[in-house]
Amino acid sequence: VRVVSLLSDYGLADGFPGALQCVIRARLPTVPIIDITHEIAPCDVRAGSLALLRAAPFLPPGVVLAVVDPGVGTPRRGIAVQAQDADLFFVGPDNGLLVPAVKALGGARLVVELQDRGYWLAAPGPTFAGRDIFAPAAAHLAAGGDPNELGDRIDPDYLVQLPTPRYVRGGGGSCQAEVTWVDRFGNVQLAAGRADLLGGPHVLVGILSQGASVPAVEHTARAVRAFGELPPGQLGILVDSYGQLALVLNNASAAALLGAHEGDVAALRPAANPP
């Protein structure tokens, strides 16, 4: 059985995810469908690519249909990508959205451009490729169809790529790391890993203003393993469930405390003495 997993910036109010499901179930009524999320910020390709990357190791065999697509209707390409190390196809726009997840799964074994209009839905306008181009292609692949029928092969090296999140090591165990994700609980995930925590049990952390190289304000974060180890109001830093460093509070929003937003850059350095 192949599972179809969906991710988009469609939101849940307008019926866009429902339209994807209708097109898929009209072809494969009983195919299992997972909604990874449809609440990526509108047109935020970068946030979508990072959410897909987080989901990648857990995706069941099948097809991922991912759409964050501000260029819909323009000559940007639609693509289907087969992953090297997983029984997975990714379908979506060629704008960088799919690449980080595909790379995490060993890279692309095969890429085709979704050119064959015989697989497209007839539509009055070109602004809903998710419904009209990507969903039929995803259903074709979920049914075990040949990807080569969907269009010509293209070279994986020429897929559009986004910049990787900023991460720079400095002296004395310091680093600068981009905020890759602020979740519902206000946890602030960084483009940094366990190795950046080795300086000691406390870390000084601050968000850099645009163009600054040192933060205007620094907070002391205590290295912990879980939220519940922290007293109220005490900032913590931990290795999160995706293996990244995250700044956290116990039952409160670290993002609000720090004034941190996705795309900001945090500066970290070991604290000499615990506060």
Next chain:
Amino acid sequence: VRVVSLLSDYGLADGFPGALQCVIRARLPTVPIIDITHEIAPCDVRAGSLALLRAAPFLPPGVVLAVVDPGVGTPRRGIAVQAQDADLFFVGPDNGLLVPAVKALGGARLVVELQDRGYWLAAPGPTFAGRDIFAPAAAHLAAGGDPNELGDRIDPDYLVQLPTPRYVRGGGGSCQAEVTWVDRFGNVQLAAGRADLLGGPHVLVGILSQGASVPAVEHTARAVRAFGELPPGQLGILVDSYGQLALVLNNASAAALLGAHEGDVAALRPAANPP
């Protein structure tokens, strides 16, 4: 296989859509279920009817359970409607919610009132007909049950109908058209179609104040096929993926620019010269 598709104003916080799914899966554990949307504005029957109309051409064979039902518990009728031109039943309140979608699918072949209490769930109060009356009826129909068992037939001509969205053609290629939908991206769908774009490559457009016949402010919209053709800040007008005219910006909200809300009326006229 019959698919059950759900639409409501229940929102996703309170567990109301989950209750529908529980009732249906208690009877048909493996029936495929689609959530079209549950984020219709509370009690906005008109918005629900338009969202259902947009979904109608794509619905897989089966049963649609739609609930936007401010009159729940009053003598307003519950109904099941079989569409003429599609293998689809619609179940919900008789308040106009279902009618536009049914009309788009060739009208009603059969309508029954959901009177037989043997199919209802016993409930302590009458305020959750979705769970107690509509969901069991939808499961009965999804299982291939006879609609006539649910209650007496009623005449489709006597179903409650909502006013159709305002659309008036004026002289010189002008028109007035209601805003039928503002989506998550701020695209402003109008009750007007491709023919209203024939006056030229630019359109003057404004939102009418209550009672006014000409707009206080007009914007120039350029006719395009896709969002990505527009430079930043340039208003566009295009035929959307449902065949309706829509006012759009590239990566920004046309609704915010225009101050447009669902139910407003827009005035359109050809622009003599491009700006």
Next chain:
Amino acid sequence: VRVVSLLSDYGLADGFPGALQCVIRARLPTVPIIDITHEIAPCDVRAGSLALLRAAPFLPPGVVLAVVDPGVGTPRRGIAVQAQDADLFFVGPDNGLLVPAVKALGGARLVVELQDRGYWLAAPGPTFAGRDIFAPAAAHLAAGGDPNELGDRIDPDYLVQLPTPRYVRGGGGSCQAEVTWVDRFGNVQLAAGRADLLGGPHVLVGILSQGASVPAVEHTARAVRAFGELPPGQLGILVDSYGQLALVLNNASAAALLGAHEGDVAALRPAANPP
């Protein structure tokens, strides 16, 4: 067929519910899954327990995976609980979340602690027990696996319990009752039932300020059966679809009128004369 029903405070933006579904579908691709809700307020165990209690009578046979878990990663226990009177297992943290629903289904027949790490997902950090501990356990049980394989039995009497919502009867048909739920429509559910309505056709109701024993402001609520019986702006009180008293308006928010929030306490007394 066993159904897996999900409830959490994960929200729908971050892909957390999708991660649960991925883990479950990697093991059981076609198992039916219901999303009861994922919009419990972050870390609000009490609200989650009440939402689960409301869903309990309608859950199809199978497994409920419920996660509102501020203590994740600390020594709080993970548990699987088999209900006495329903073909249902509940999986989640031992923090009171599951207990009211289990009690409503006859209490616990068997409880095991999720200790066997052979069933856990390997994970870089301990902060996502839903994905790494609870979802694999839920899949094991949904597949018909033996609960005793997941860990040692523990005594149901020693499960963590939350305080029950406040409800105190006073003289002359009066009572004080906690606000157990404010739903999307602004309906205010109380920890009181049909018997508290017997004083007459009108009730005086007010929200108690912290520490007060009588409300600063009282409103007159008319006893009705359905929202639609009320004229605009008239507060009503009815037995809701869960058998609890609720304060309501017709097409408007009673919570906004009353200034009522979940956890507040309302004071009710019979009104001598209709207003």
